[in-house]
Amino acid sequence: TSNEPDEPESTGASQVANTGSGNDEPGQEVVIGFSAPAADHGWIGAITTKAEEEAAKYEDVDFQAVEGSNDVNQQISQVETLISRNVNVLVILPFDGNALTEVGIKAMEAGIQVINLDRVFSSARGYRTYIGGDNYGMGAAAGYYLAQQLTEKGVKDPVIGEVQGIADLPLTQDRSKGFEEALATAGFKVSNKVSAQFTVESGQQVTSNLLQAAPKLDALWNHDDDQGLGVLAAIEQAGRDEFIMVGGAGSRNMMDLIKADSGVMKATVTYPPSMAASAVKLARLVGQSKGMADLVELGVPASITLTSETITKENVDQYLSLGFES
Amino acid sequence: MDDGVLLRMRGIVKQFPGVRALDGVDLDVAAGQVHCLLGQNGAGKSTLIRVLAGAHRPDEGSLSWEGEDVSFSSPSSAIQRGIATIYQELDLVPGLSVADNLYLGHEKATAGFVHRSAQGAAAAAVLKKLGHSEIPVSREVGRLSAAQQQIVSLARALARDAKLIVMDEPSAVLAHDEVDNLFRVIRGLIAENVAVVYISHRLEEIRQIGDMVTVLKDGRTVATGLPAKSTPTPELVSLMTGRNVEYLFPPRTSDPFSSDAPLLQVEGLALKGAFEGVDLVVRPGEIVGLAGLVGAGRSEVLETIYGARRRTTGTVRMEGRELPAGSVRAAVKAGMGLAPEERKSQALLLGEPVARNVTLASLSRMTKTVPGWLDRRREKITAQEATAGLEVRPADVTRAVKTLSGGNQQKVVLARWLLGSTKLLLLDEPTRGVDVGARSEIYALVRRLADDGMGVLLVSSEVPEVLGLADRVLVMREGQVVHTGPADELDEHRVLDLVMEGIAR
Amino acid sequence: MSVSTAPPAVSTQRPGVLARMRGTEVRNLGLVAVLAVLIVIGAVTSENFLTTDNLENILVSSSVIGVVTIGMTFVIIGGGIDLSVGAIVALASVWATTLATQSYGPWMMALCAILVGAGAGLANGLLIAYGRLVPFIVTLAMMVSARGLAARLADNRTQLVNEQGIKDLAKTDVLGIPLMVIILAVVAALGWILLNRTTFGRRTFAIGGNTEAARLAGIDTRLNTALLYVLSGTCCGIAAVMLLARTTTGSSTHGNLYELDAIAAVIIGGTLLSGGRGTLIGSILGVLVFITISNIFILNNLATETQNIAKGLIIVGAVLLQRRANRDTT
Amino acid sequence: MSVSTAPPAVSTQRPGVLARMRGTEVRNLGLVAVLAVLIVIGAVTSENFLTTDNLENILVSSSVIGVVTIGMTFVIIGGGIDLSVGAIVALASVWATTLATQSYGPWMMALCAILVGAGAGLANGLLIAYGRLVPFIVTLAMMVSARGLAARLADNRTQLVNEQGIKDLAKTDVLGIPLMVIILAVVAALGWILLNRTTFGRRTFAIGGNTEAARLAGIDTRLNTALLYVLSGTCCGIAAVMLLARTTTGSSTHGNLYELDAIAAVIIGGTLLSGGRGTLIGSILGVLVFITISNIFILNNLATETQNIAKGLIIVGAVLLQRRANRDTT
Numbered sequence A: 001t002s003n004e005p006d007e008p009e010s011t012g013a014s015q016v017a018n019t020g021s022g023n024d025e026p027g028q029e030v031v032i033g034f035s036a037p038a039a040d041h042g043w044i045g046a047i048t049t050k051a052e053e054e055a056a057k058y059e060d061v062d063f064q065a066v067e068g069s070n071d072v073n074q075q076i077s078q079v080e081t082l083i084s085r086n087v088n089v090l091v092i093l094p095f096d097g098n099a100l101t102e103v104g105i106k107a108m109e110a111g112i113q114v115i116n117l118d119r120v121f122s123s124a125r126g127y128r129t130y131i132g133g134d135n136y137g138m139g140a141a142a143g144y145y146l147a148q149q150l151t152e153k154g155v156k157d158p159v160i161g162e163v164q165g166i167a168d169l170p171l172t173q174d175r176s177k178g179f180e181e182a183l184a185t186a187g188f189k190v191s192n193k194v195s196a197q198f199t200v201e202s203g204q205q206v207t208s209n210l211l212q213a214a215p216k217l218d219a220l221w222n223h224d225d226d227q228g229l230g231v232l233a234a235i236e237q238a239g240r241d242e243f244i245m246v247g248g249a250g251s252r253n254m255m256d257l258i259k260a261d262s263g264v265m266k267a268t269v270t271y272p273p274s275m276a277a278s279a280v281k282l283a284r285l286v287g288q289s290k291g292m293a294d295l296v297e298l299g300v301p302a303s304i305t306l307t308s309e310t311i312t313k314e315n316v317d318q319y320l321s322l323g324f325e326s
Numbered sequence B: 001m002d003d004g005v006l007l008r009m010r011g012i013v014k015q016f017p018g019v020r021a022l023d024g025v026d027l028d029v030a031a032g033q034v035h036c037l038l039g040q041n042g043a044g045k046s047t048l049i050r051v052l053a054g055a056h057r058p059d060e061g062s063l064s065w066e067g068e069d070v071s072f073s074s075p076s077s078a079i080q081r082g083i084a085t086i087y088q089e090l091d092l093v094p095g096l097s098v099a100d101n102l103y104l105g106h107e108k109a110t111a112g113f114v115h116r117s118a119q120g121a122a123a124a125a126v127l128k129k130l131g132h133s134e135i136p137v138s139r140e141v142g143r144l145s146a147a148q149q150q151i152v153s154l155a156r157a158l159a160r161d162a163k164l165i166v167m168d169e170p171s172a173v174l175a176h177d178e179v180d181n182l183f184r185v186i187r188g189l190i191a192e193n194v195a196v197v198y199i200s201h202r203l204e205e206i207r208q209i210g211d212m213v214t215v216l217k218d219g220r221t222v223a224t225g226l227p228a229k230s231t232p233t234p235e236l237v238s239l240m241t242g243r244n245v246e247y248l249f250p251p252r253t254s255d256p257f258s259s260d261a262p263l264l265q266v267e268g269l270a271l272k273g274a275f276e277g278v279d280l281v282v283r284p285g286e287i288v289g290l291a292g293l294v295g296a297g298r299s300e301v302l303e304t305i306y307g308a309r310r311r312t313t314g315t316v317r318m319e320g321r322e323l324p325a326g327s328v329r330a331a332v333k334a335g336m337g338l339a340p341e342e343r344k345s346q347a348l349l350l351g352e353p354v355a356r357n358v359t360l361a362s363l364s365r366m367t368k369t370v371p372g373w374l375d376r377r378r379e380k381i382t383a384q385e386a387t388a389g390l391e392v393r394p395a396d397v398t399r400a401v402k403t404l405s406g407g408n409q410q411k412v413v414l415a416r417w418l419l420g421s422t423k424l425l426l427l428d429e430p431t432r433g434v435d436v437g438a439r440s441e442i443y444a445l446v447r448r449l450a451d452d453g454m455g456v457l458l459v460s461s462e463v464p465e466v467l468g469l470a471d472r473v474l475v476m477r478e479g480q481v482v483h484t485g486p487a488d489e490l491d492e493h494r495v496l497d498l499v500m501e502g503i504a505r
Numbered sequence C, D: 001m002s003v004s005t006a007p008p009a010v011s012t013q014r015p016g017v018l019a020r021m022r023g024t025e026v027r028n029l030g031l032v033a034v035l036a037v038l039i040v041i042g043a044v045t046s047e048n049f050l051t052t053d054n055l056e057n058i059l060v061s062s063s064v065i066g067v068v069t070i071g072m073t074f075v076i077i078g079g080g081i082d083l084s085v086g087a088i089v090a091l092a093s094v095w096a097t098t099l100a101t102q103s104y105g106p107w108m109m110a111l112c113a114i115l116v117g118a119g120a121g122l123a124n125g126l127l128i129a130y131g132r133l134v135p136f137i138v139t140l141a142m143m144v145s146a147r148g149l150a151a152r153l154a155d156n157r158t159q160l161v162n163e164q165g166i167k168d169l170a171k172t173d174v175l176g177i178p179l180m181v182i183i184l185a186v187v188a189a190l191g192w193i194l195l196n197r198t199t200f201g202r203r204t205f206a207i208g209g210n211t212e213a214a215r216l217a218g219i220d221t222r223l224n225t226a227l228l229y230v231l232s233g234t235c236c237g238i239a240a241v242m243l244l245a246r247t248t249t250g251s252s253t254h255g256n257l258y259e260l261d262a263i264a265a266v267i268i269g270g271t272l273l274s275g276g277r278g279t280l281i282g283s284i285l286g287v288l289v290f291i292t293i294s295n296i297f298i299l300n301n302l303a304t305e306t307q308n309i310a311k312g313l314i315i316v317g318a319v320l321l322q323r324r325a326n327r328d329t330t
């Protein structure tokens, strides 16, 4: 067996270990059901695409995705449909983890293994394995980075802006909390906060107003690189460049901008949609009762939380291949 | 084109679900003639002219126009041939101005751009020709009174420069002098060799203006080419109805000077901008008529008494108890019922069956033991009885009201108030569009209701109707009552003088 | 009663059963045909479609939006519109899951959700009927405000239902039928009676068909209109309780786009958007059609974007089929 | 909705200038008053409100949805509704940013977006006018399908605009006025002329006010209705081009909920949802009101949920104020 990744462009430094070791050899056929919220913004779109692409790599995987929905009731029904269709493993990215817990438990009780992707269920009985990002950690990473930059520059009482995603999602609140608490370590706080909808257009719209509310900014954190395209468009259209900006998630576009270092965009904190590909891989392994090659244990672990890494000009080259097309 | 026949219709059949509205009708119309269509409510007159205007496609039959076989696939193809139509139910667009309505579909425009001033001027000219330059051409049609809207409809037909103008009961909403005015216009048209098809339930109008008469009955032509001036009335009536109807007012029975406790007592009633200082009394068993010109404010008086408009000053008492201003519910509870002037917009649920229209105002009495729980059998039977009493045709109460002919729709509205505890009936133009036979039935009915103790307040633009039916008459002019007195002390001339001059000469 | 004595004339021909049904009810036959076609498609394309589990699943999925749709049908027949249903569901779900409310137990939670729904509906109704404001604007304002208030109450978080009593609702079967479906059936039956067998229902049709005529007939159009929105709000409250059970959470994101789904079901069910005409059965069939379409897609493993493209086409096809079915029966 | 021939309150005195203006245009004065109040509130609560930059920002923010609203106004006056505007904007933006289209340069991109918009509108129009299907359902189907198609074309990705020519639109000023605002002004002016000065506009009012009367007057109501949707689609295409410039991207998520925003602006602008009556100026004012409210909130750094609660209240307040203003002027 080899340690060489079979798809170099989709694997990055931190993921090399997940492949190889014979786990990719065709095995017993696994039917994987996949349910995620409506692909009404790029990150979720990327999640779905990554999952599909990963599944397509394996001949022994039958991948069945259902229509995305932002209505939890609808998503519950969809998962129920998948259950009654007797899939082997379910990958569920819930619109709201709390709301899908019961149906997760139902699936587990029906003997279907559940991979809970990203938004965690309220009970561990609902999943075989959780894999997801760290929203609090993401906000904290952005906060620490900005605090450090501003302190280095010696800015006193900086004006810091924040562009949230959808305000009333738990993940948004977690991100903001991490951001606030990290900034607080340097004695800073957020002065202007707006929330968009994770879409380019809403990012553009709210940012153009934010820039009016804060005629002078020192720093800006944007939760999401998809809406970041809009945020940047608004900044450019307003002709502003006096501040530094940090993104979120880690899209390829943003990495290119960080690398070029020609504008406000200085860093982004990762929240990679490639976790969907990992989830599919895990689902397949679980379905085939295999373990993870680089671990000693025979089974797949119950929980994997990805770290949020800070990508800057210095380390961007390492990450370029992981950047998702938003 | 032999014998000057402009339009020839042969064997026209039009079938609606459940009704054969036209069953082989023939009609010949010659240029320079007024051709009258007569027939009872539901005989098929409106349907015939809708076929002629391209609004309905006939199921069978042929049409020839100026000697050439034609078939109109849409209203515009009839219009292009030179046929203009005034429909029975007003067909104006309420949100558009008078001028825009007049030229709708044939706007004065180049390359799609409307010449607004030219169009306004042309509209003003047409209205002036009709003697109604007081109607502002820029006013929204929805803000005009029913009579004014009818005039706009007429003006619109004239604005088309048509060879044939079809008029479906144009005089129904017009007052006496307005009808004369209409006839003046028709004579002008005839002089220009235009043909006119004229529909009316008033035989005296047919005599005045008509040349030829065609009589329809149950969707068939029963007589055609009758001379309008000379055919005896009994002959026409029996052709229409198949029987002899006396066009008579029932004898008065109540005492105009009775001192019974008044049912309705109105004092110093005023509505800003419409009328003021109206005093009137209606006693049980009494019919009180309100006469006056169109626009004199009679409808407003009725509607204000009824609470549909909020009075500015004055009091309204039913059986001694004062009613709150602007509450229809209080009025209905106290025993009033209104048959309004514009039945289509003010009274009817067009898509609903007859039965539901009839019981609308007395739903709370159509219930079983549990309040609010409908007794649908009782509802249906009650509606059937009420409509049968008025000879609503067809006699099927499950039929949608909009499929009834105009006159039968009016009867449905009347039937609504005959159901329950109505003590005072407010009738605004109750016989508009109602045929000869039904008309005398309605007169008899109103009188019988009065004899049973009901009070009636009647508004009608037909002076003979007011004089013949009412016990007492109030004459209104420009928002004021100019005369009050027993009906038998007045005649048509005196009323007209009062109406025009405010004094009796 | 003083109408003349002439006996009611008997209608000459005895019309057939179909012809005697009112226009709108015949229209429902069209929808039944659409549903039948969908079921055939489902059965042919997927072996899992005609399983008890799956059919039950379709019904349960329809139950929450179904209850909302019943209230919406009343409002639309009465000539109005209610854009706030989704937001009211969210608000009621959040309010019922606050810690304070949960401490009183499941009955109190359910009552709270229903009262919040009815209260929000009352606010709508008062502004529309007595404030004479346009329904579209008032309920739009309520939609925005109620979601904001829900987010505020929940502090932008999802609140867990702790009461097992509520959670059990989603798992209970009565005589083999899921309780959720029974709730829908009961609400639908009550709604049907209210609409078709009571004076309130009759007046609702009248107001939607011709408000002026209803007013001149002595109907208290304002009170009646206000009640329509209270009814719709109450249905939202009931739907919120069902959603609490299904999702075991209260959240300001619940009921997302329910307004659109409900209005669409009502309209495809043959109710006129302008009021005065419609049936409850049509609305329920409308809900079933939409849910069945989604279900078939999932069973056939279509990509989401393909599902959407196809869904639009099927909707148009369904309406065309429905029209054709109606033409044939009348 | 019932026919509106019931006579409104009577006025016999010679009316003043204000009263002689058509009812709906007077209504606009109410909206101007609302806007004035909002501006005062903005100026008082935030020093950054009355800056040229910010006012320009409000206008620019209004421009894209403003253009969509113009098309929507026509459709609603003509008695219809268009739920597909947002989806058409998305589809047009995606189609115009496919690599194939971009290779032809900025003009071709703009033309492509506009043609796609018009084409989708034509599909709506044909189904509604000639297929005689309910506008709500047809445009709902288009909404779902067009978004699905957009997602498919874009493969669920955001597509970048590479053409500098398009991006520059968002940054260009003409005589100190942003080009975006000028585009809105031009579309509005053309729309106003079309609505108020041409036979097409008159006929649109007629069809919306009384379709049967329009038909009996010999108007080709079907052609005219179909054209209304083409017009709306074309406006969406223009809006898509503007959005390409503003966001420098094409995406299937563009135009999210535009249908609701546009309809709300039209209705608050005094156009009847049932058709036949309305003004373009009112609709534009409606857009400005909504955008200004959001702007004031952000300048005051309100939390999103507080914004929403307040927004609902302000909308109701605005409509009440508007009514009061109208009463005083008539």
Ligand SMILES: Nc1ncnc2c1ncn2[C@@H]1O[C@H](COP(=O)(O)OP(=O)(O)OP(=O)(O)O)[C@@H](O)[C@H]1O
Binding pocket: B016, B017, B019, B020, B021, B039, B040, B041, B042, B043, B044, B045, B046, B047, B048, B088, B393, B394, B402, B403, B404, B405, B406, B407, B408, B433, B435
């Ligand atoms: N659209 C329709 N659908 C069904 N039946 C209809 C329709 N229009 C008319 N009818 C029926 O056709 C018959 C003829 O109606 P029509 O309106 O032509 O009568 P009319 O002679 O004009 O009566 P009136 O003097 O009362 O106006 C009536 O029985 C009527 O109920």
Ligand SMILES: Nc1ncnc2c1ncn2[C@@H]1O[C@H](COP(=O)(O)OP(=O)(O)OP(=O)(O)O)[C@@H](O)[C@H]1O
Binding pocket: B142, B143, B144, B145, B146, B147, B175, B274, B292, B293, B294, B295, B296, B297, B298, B299, B300, B341, B461, D006, D007, D008, D009, D010, D011, D012
């Ligand atoms: N919708 C309206 N808008 C403005 N003025 C109106 C309106 N309707 C009626 N008027 C005016 O109110 C007055 C009374 O009109 P109304 O039609 O009630 O009189 P009427 O005596 O009942 O006549 P009719 O014979 O038409 O019933 C007239 O001056 C008329 O022009």
Ligand SMILES: [Mg+2]
Binding pocket: B045, B046, B047, B088, B168, B405, B406, B407
């Ligand atoms: Mg007739």
Ligand SMILES: [Mg+2]
Binding pocket: B295, B298, B299, B300, B341
């Ligand atoms: Mg009158």
